[in-house]
Amino acid sequence: MRVIRYIIQKEFKQIFRNRMMLPIIFVMPVIQLIVLSYTATFEIKEVRLGVVDMDQSYSSRELVSKFQGSPFFKLVNFSFSIAELEKEMQKGDLQQIVVIPQNFEAAINKGENPKIQIITDAVNGSAASLMTYYTSSIVMDYNRQILMEKQPLLTATTGIRTPYQFWYNPELDYKNYMVPGILVLLVTMIGAFLSGMNIVREKEIGTIEQLNVTPIRKYEFIIGKLLPFWIIAMFDLAFGLIIAKLIFGIYILGSVWLVFAVAAIYLLAVLGLGLFVSTITETQQQAMFLAWFFMVIFIMLSGLFTPTESMPIWAQWLNTINPITYFMRFMRQVILKGSSIMEVMDEIISITVYATSMLSLAVWRYRKVN
Amino acid sequence: MKDFIIKEFKQIFRDYRSMIILFGIPIAQVMLFGFALTLDLNDAHFAVLDQAKDEHSRKIIEKMDASSYFILDRNLNSREEIQKVFEGGVVREVLVFKPGFSENLDKTASTELQIITDASDPNTANMMLNYTQAIISNYEQSLLLAHGKQVLIIPETQFKYNENLKSVFMFVPGVITIILMLVSAMMTSISIAREKEMGTMEVLLVSPIKPIEIVIGKVMPYLLLSFVNFLLILGLAFTVFKMPMDGNMLLLMAEALLYILMALSLGILISTVSNSQQTAMLLSMFALLLPTILLSGFIFPIENMPSILIYLSHIMPSKWFIIIIKDVMLKGAGLKEVWFPTSIILFQTVLFISLSIKKFKIRLQ
């Protein structure tokens, strides 16, 4: 035990002595948490809309006023030329164009089905489908209004009201969703990168040889090396949770102890990954690349930005070996929904299995003798 | 000079692990973004609390299950179960049909269908609600049509620049931007920091090679690597994802070269302020990578961010480069249309280079 204490003491001294490390470990995560949480939203409001109203009738103006009244749209241009507006769309000034054809009102009066044209800038495909959805629902709303005026009896036969409830996040605040995810990201990066690079650094400088001739035991070395980063990552997690509460008003609905207990196990998996990377690399540059390679894939697949269920089967298969996915799901469940230990048992088991196997693999791979 | 560049190349290429990653990351990322990460809804699990169990409720459930957006997970028996299934995490939406759903609809012409979504993921919750409502409206309309001829305004939708709403059109420019930044800025900064850390930088500095030659020698291999990566991703975009190329290929390549130069000079600047590989890496990671992903409009639309972040995004070269790629590739823009973002990147390149030179001189004194 004494030996471990000396290693840990040395590690902490080295970490805190590097003037640039402190802000990186303690300030950067905070900035990241705040900035990321504010940037990460898919919400769409104030779509920049252009209107071409060729009909200039009461009905067409009514429809246009519906768009004006909607919080989702911001009318920025009226024109009689589609080409002109399309040019503006190309410049990026317009996101959507609604074209009302000449005999729009006449068609309604004759009982025909009038057509309107909706042109959407679809470079961002998902935003485009959302914008189109908003447009269609406004048109549909207006449609219902016409029907009510014309055939009050008939319309009344079709009324499925759909009252809805958003549970756990009634305001649909995207930050609620992102904050736990980003916390996961933070502890993962701190754990995997710092630990992996730290050991490779000793290899690169040559001090590892000096350590290897000492009677230091493998487990002492590994514990001494990993524990400081385990502590730092746990500290960062606590710090992040406090910030989440103070700045974003997000607090843990479930058990705080459960969060920290599972985080403690999860970190073992991450540190094991870092250690493993360090055993198969010779330089910090290589270690960093390799850690990056895994991290980028794992993070993207983990469901940080996009739901894992929507991914293709092969990606979901890949996700079964992705530790971040489990922890991400666990954190969101417990923090946002207050899930109890039983509901997240699957995740806990997976994380534990992962931690055990990753750590054993890394310890087995780590050799003092070559 | 030539020998020096050759040495740099050898050092990079000898290390096969780095090579695999250098070319593996872009391919893996493009594939991931292209295939795995859709912001669209796909097979979202929903549950049903059907207290009516009649014609219309069954038909609506069938329609939901048949759509590609939803998949029926299970039937619930009581309201208490709703919370339980949500806490389990798989089911994200519950439809509640009250008793007499069809009867009310057919006789009193008014009925209620409650939609409860797990909004801990607000984006998905919102999409689910939208799609569910759309399915129900559709069902309503089909009922309407069955009643006889009705006036229906038919919206004809046209998606410009990306007819099939592929998210990959959005992601490819983003991935190009990230990879070029990663390879160019991050690699250069770390490789120079490495020479500093190992003490070999001083050997180079006292040699008859001029500082500018050292820098060029350091930067050349990464310039080439980045450009090859650029072509690789572009190739994938054309062949695998069928991305169009409406603008001038040469213009796009020239813009890419400019952006790479900017990233390289940024990498040099980072290396002059960091004292070890570790700090260079962490600095690059936090100062380059995250802003490149977040403040460039790559994944999240900039317009909806708080205004301070919008201002911040204006100084992100990545934002301007993404605009350039999209405009040239998807909208067929020429230099006339993209001169503004181009000149911003050009200005930044000059700025970073002069700052590095200034820093470098101070160090030598």
Next chain:
Amino acid sequence: MEIAISVKNMVKKFGDFVANDHLNFEVYQGEIFGFLGANGAGKTTAIKILCGISSPSSGELMVAGYNIYKNRDKVKKSIGYMSQKFSLYDDLSIAENIEFYGGIYGLSRQIIKQKTAEYIHELALESYEKMRVIDLPLGIKQKLAFSVAVIHQPKIVFLDEPTSGVDPITRRQFWEMIYREAANGTTVFVTTHYMDEAEYCNRVSIMVDGRIEALGTPSELKNQYSASSMEEVFIHLARKATRID
């Protein structure tokens, strides 16, 4: 005389390359044994095997009275090592380095304190005490590294080119430290390519292309090759080398 190191038919191969080709030698307790050879002759490979951080392909090894395969831990407690690469932590101070290595070898806090004071006094480091190792002159770093390598009073200390790159005065001081250590009964196993240093050793071996070509006291070797200095002996033998670093 007590045998500190015994090497029988030691072979180390890296693929087809034979770094150590059937080495046979013994080192006695308390002697200064010079392990000479040109660059690339296989010295560092051998020293790493003797320290237990690399495994030989075959052969029998006894270090400090223990079989190195079976009692690696016991061997490690009885040896010290100063590697060719710099082995102290640049970003820690002198005292912190001493404390760390002392702690790892299981010395008590009190002994570590005592040793620190002793080293700082002996090496006249008072003015450097608070400085980080990175800012120290190379000579002082090397002397400090040596002190740290023997902090746990090992039976054998391995020194891999300890004096490369330092000035003649520091080299002289360094050898005085080695003599002091040997006088306390420590076996010193040292590699060098300074031939004048070879003269300071009790016995030397000379390696060429992975094989030991000569072994004996400096005067024996000079007689054997009828040379006036160790340098001549070395050049005579090394001329046969085919391997170039």
